Amino acid sequence: MVQGGSTAAGYPYGMGAALAGMLEQRLRRTFPEQPIEVVNTALSAVNSYTLLDFADERNSLHFSLMLC
Numbered sequence: 817m818v819q820g821g822s823t824a825a826g827y828p829y830g831m832g833a834a835l836a837g838m839l840e841q842r843l844r845r846t847f848p849e850q851p852i853e854v855v856n857t858a859l860s861a862v863n864s865y866t867l868l869d870f871a872d873e874r875n876s877l878h879f880s881l882m883l884c
Contacts (some may be wrong), residue, residue, distance in 0.1 A: 817855045817879045819867060824858035834858070855879075 818824055818836040826834030836856030843852045857874070859866075 817874070817877070817881075818858060819870070819874065820858045821862050821867075822858075822860040825856065825860055826858075827860050 818834075818839065820835075822828075824835050826832070826837070834856055836854045836858070840852060840854035843850075843854070857870075
């Protein structure tokens with residue numbers, strides 16, 4: 817799971833340049849036999865306090881790795 821602001825969402829270049837998309841491509845190439853899914857919950861126009869508000873919901877999910 818990737819969470820963050822505009823840059824993590826890929827702004828201004830779109831989903832193809834988002835951290836989550838690049839990370840997913842690299843992980844799939846590195847571990848082709850493993851199922852890989854990268855979830856991007858990044859939003860534009862948010863700050864750290866907004867992301868902190870989502871912490872309880874985010875922490876209730878079970879991921880192998882979370883980038884914030």
